[in-house]
């Protein structure tokens with residue numbers, strides 16, 4: 001197959017939080033940007049746009065090119081990539097908008113003391129609190145569920161969770177900041193439009209309006225500058241530097257059935273890696289280990305973690321209701337727990353029938369880190385998550401979770417983190433202070449930047465990660481625009 005070549009000033013790989021923020025701030029600074037996104041655009045607006053794993057767990061649209069082993073999914077540029085790890089499996093998004101499309105939209109800020117405990121020393125919490133979190137929150141349109149919505153019939157299970165929290169003697173549960181348009185939810189509750197979000201239609205994408213995913217804010221704002229060329233179904237296979245110090249990006253261009261239709265090689269002065277924790281780290285490890293970019297730091301692939309997730313489903317004596325109102329929306333922030341801070345949140349389950357089930361997620365600060373290496377024979381990541389990385393932290397999280405499920409009168413508790421450990425909050429691999437400088441510049445590699453969750457060493461301190469990733473990308477982009485645009489590229 002022939003190779004087509006292009007030359008550009010700046011390329012961003014990936015359209016998730018890090019990539020989208022970077023693309024907006026660069027284009028606003030007058031830089032033309034090509035954004036390469038392997039996944040397709042999903043355009044909500046009617047029922048059935050997104051696959052629903054509860055209705056049809058075999059829907060091949062759930063799987064990115066067969067990584068989730070579903071029949072016929074090799075030819076599916078589906079929404080989720082699955083990584084089979086040792087001690088921990090990982091799920092990563094694959095679509096325009098990255099994780100903001102399948103996510104619930106929980107957008108918690110960590111507390112300053114916890115932030116300082118886990119984040120690289122170069123990051124100043126005050127600056128995040130004053131500038132970077134508010135900037136990201138304004139763009140993402142973050143807001144808490146209003147009282148009238150929480151008081152409605154549909155959200156009875158959220159109030160029930162709050163009641164169990166009270167019984168367990170944990171800090172009062174309250175609505176969490178979310179990227180949800182609560183006026184859409186109100187209209188659904190009043191019967192003025194078809195109930196989607198309020199019926200938990202947020203599992204892997206929301207079929208209608210109401211979720212402020214990146215394809216409704218950062219990405220269209222960047223496109224509106226006229227300087228962003230966003231290319232879906234462009235899967236980057238490798239990156240390297242040429243003798244003149246420019247960046248070479250090899251891309252497989254796919255069609256809607258994930259078939260290769262063209263090979264593209266782009267040369268660029270500045271390359272921003274926003275392919276998410278797993279794939280940014282993979283592209284760098286591959287470049288180092290195949291000799292394309294041998295001078296990358298030894299710490300590449302280290303300081304990786306799961307954000308301390310604990311996934312549990314409790315079956316109660318009490319009824320928990322049909323179509324529990326979504327998305328995940330209330331939490332207890334047990335952050336002064338003397339054993340260690342724990343967040344416990346309620347994640348609604350949109351079943352049409354009574355199941356007595358309550359899905360719960362815990363987040364703690366893990367004790368240590370896992371690692372990723374590159375398997376060149378299979379072109380895959382090898383993921384290792386040692387038990388010691390979170391054994392102590394999980395004991396604390398479970399103690400709190402069992403107190404809650406006991407108070408709820410649980411008959412059975414399924415601990416998915418024990419039986420099949422997996423995460424979708426992965427962070428680290430190319431972290432600040434080890435692989436990158438304090439603003440995401442890869443050490444010793446002029447014009448190469450990391451913009452996504454790979455910068456953060458394994459935890460955003462008992463908070464879901466997307467808001468912190470966006471805030472960090474805002475901070476880094478401001479410095480790059482001020483210092484590197486016009487000089488480095």
Ligand SMILES: Cc1cc2nc3c(=O)[nH]c(=O)nc-3n(C[C@H](O)[C@H](O)[C@H](O)COP(=O)(O)OP(=O)(O)OC[C@H]3O[C@@H](n4cnc5c(N)ncnc54)[C@H](O)[C@@H]3O)c2cc1C
Nearest residue numbers: 014016017018038094098099105106236276452453464466
């Ligand atoms: C089901 C689910 C629910 C979640 N709920 C929440 C929540 O409520 N709150 C929260 O904070 N977080 C949540 N998360 C996690 C959150 O989505 C991630 O932390 C966040 O999206 C990571 O942002 P990022 O910028 O690092 O990368 P991502 O958002 O992962 O974006 C990376 C992008 O790069 C693309 N890409 C990857 N490799 C290549 C390549 N080789 N070539 C071209 N493009 C590539 C991917 O397709 C993707 O679009 C959830 C995740 C999932 C899967």
